[in-house]
Amino acid sequence: MLRYRNEGNMRTVYLDNNATTRVAPEVIEAMMPFFGELWGNPSSLHSFGGQIAKHIEQARQQVASLIGAFPEEIIFTSCGTESNNTALHGAHDTRPTAWPIITSQVDHPAVLEPCRNYKERGVKEIEIGVDRDGQLDLHGLEQALAAGPAITSIMWANNETGVVFPIKQISERVKEAGGVMHCDAVQAVGKLPINVADTAVDMLSISGHKLHAPKGVGVLYIRKGTTLSPLLRGGQQENGRRAGTENVPYIVGLGIACTLARQSLKEDQQRIQALRNRLESGILATCPDAHVNGIKADRLPNTSNISFEFIEGEALLYQLSDLGIAASSGSACASGSLEPSHVLKAMGVPLTAARGTVRFSLSRDTTDADVDYVLETIPSALERLRMLSPFA
Numbered sequence: 001m002l003r004y005r006n007e008g009n010m011r012t013v014y015l016d017n018n019a020t021t022r023v024a025p026e027v028i029e030a031m032m033p034f035f036g037e038l039w040g041n042p043s044s045l046h047s048f049g050g051q052i053a054k055h056i057e058q059a060r061q062q063v064a065s066l067i068g069a070f071p072e073e074i075i076f077t078s079c080g081t082e083s084n085n086t087a088l089h090g091a092h093d094t095r096p097t098a099w100p101i102i103t104s105q106v107d108h109p110a111v112l113e114p115c116r117n118y119k120e121r122g123v124k125e126i127e128i129g130v131d132r133d134g135q136l137d138l139h140g141l142e143q144a145l146a147a148g149p150a151i152t153s154i155m156w157a158n159n160e161t162g163v164v165f166p167i168k169q170i171s172e173r174v175k176e177a178g179g180v181m182h183c184d185a186v187q188a189v190g191k192l193p194i195n196v197a198d199t200a201v202d203m204l205s206i207s208g209h210k211l212h213a214p215k216g217v218g219v220l221y222i223r224k225g226t227t228l229s230p231l232l233r234g235g236q237q238e239n240g241r242r243a244g245t246e247n248v249p250y251i252v253g254l255g256i257a258c259t260l261a262r263q264s265l266k267e268d269q270q271r272i273q274a275l276r277n278r279l280e281s282g283i284l285a286t287c288p289d290a291h292v293n294g295i296k297a298d299r300l301p302n303t304s305n306i307s308f309e310f311i312e313g314e315a316l317l318y319q320l321s322d323l324g325i326a327a328s329s330g331s332a333c334a335s336g337s338l339e340p341s342h343v344l345k346a347m348g349v350p351l352t353a354a355r356g357t358v359r360f361s362l363s364r365d366t367t368d369a370d371v372d373y374v375l376e377t378i379p380s381a382l383e384r385l386r387m388l389s390p391f392a
């Protein structure tokens with residue numbers, strides 16, 4: 001089987017799993033009948049529909065098992081972005097408009113942009129900062145919550161640095177203050193053990209394509225008793241909480257992906273972390289002026305965010321890509337200028353380092369040989385770039 005895109009005979013190594021993961025073969029196999037003979041609409045009363053509905057319920061059960069939820073607390077969406085928007089819209093629409101919205105400066109744009117949109121419409125919005133290691137300013141959060149109930153949305157783990165926030169503690173504090181708590185756990189589910197029953201989160205977002213299911217399917221966990229108004233109206237699907245005919249094949253695939261993640265989570269976590277640590281220490285040992293962002297913080301086992309001083313991260317990515325290695329940068333290319341990412345900015349990473357940042361994100365597909373290849377390749381690629389750099 002072809003594991004990765006292979007151009008000619010060039011070796012390829014995919015280390016961009018926080019962007020998206022390969023769909024697991026078991027997931028593809030489970031989805032196929034739902035593109036063929038099992039094509040009914042699950043809402044139909046006849047047998048074509050009835051036989052489909054039970055597969056959706058099975059997937060709901062499989063997702064619930066991965067995060068310690070009840071199946072009826074799971075609604076399927078089209079992606080993590082929709083789940084985040086549903087949570088924020090649904091909470092704001094049903095709470096007093098005077099309640100502020102609290103998030104963090106390093107949350108994903110799929111949370112930050114809806115929050116900033118509420119701000120433009122007159123809602124008080126508070127963005128909590130982080131320290132140099134990307135850890136949340138819990139004192140700042142405490143001060144924001146001391147003012148009274150709020151809608152709070154804080155991510156479980158950061159997509160760029162992998163830094164993990166203490167969601168149990170945060171969610172309990174939000175509830176004590178009388179507010180509602182949403183957590184974007186898109187990067188955490190499938191990588192860390194998550195049990196919603198151990199936390200006080202009211203809502204939690206999941207995205208299929210970050211855990212070896214396809215792009216275009218997500219989940220919003222909604223704790224029993226949580227009041228929410230739907231973002232999508234126009235049908236009674238998902239218990240009236242998300243209208244629209246269900247994407248049956250992808251939902252079935254996501255269920256299988258959750259089962260696979262649950263079965264191998266512990267083993268994957270340890271193996272992937274050992275590979276990530278070897279990659280990181282190898283790079284630090286051979287590449288001068290390299291720093292790992294968030295190294296002192298609790299981090300996802302698969303993510304390494306490294307700043308290489310005095311180079312452009314994009315230039316290094318192109319060099320690596322030419323050598324068959326796929327990673328991603330810590331900066332967004334905005335209107336022709338290389339703006340450092342909002343996450344690195346919030347952490348106070350100096351511009352010379354932020355611009356040269358590369359994120360490596362591993363998965364259960366990553367092998368020892370992949371890490372060896374990156375370690376063999378990176379010092380010379382870096383050396384070439386630094387020779388060309390006017391800053392070095």
Ligand code: PLP
Pocket residue numbers: 018019078079080081082108110155157158159184186187207208209216218
């Ligand atoms: N939240 C986080 C933390 C993410 O990393 C991403 C995707 O990168 C999203 C939300 C958006 O998920 P989706 O691509 O399913 O819309």
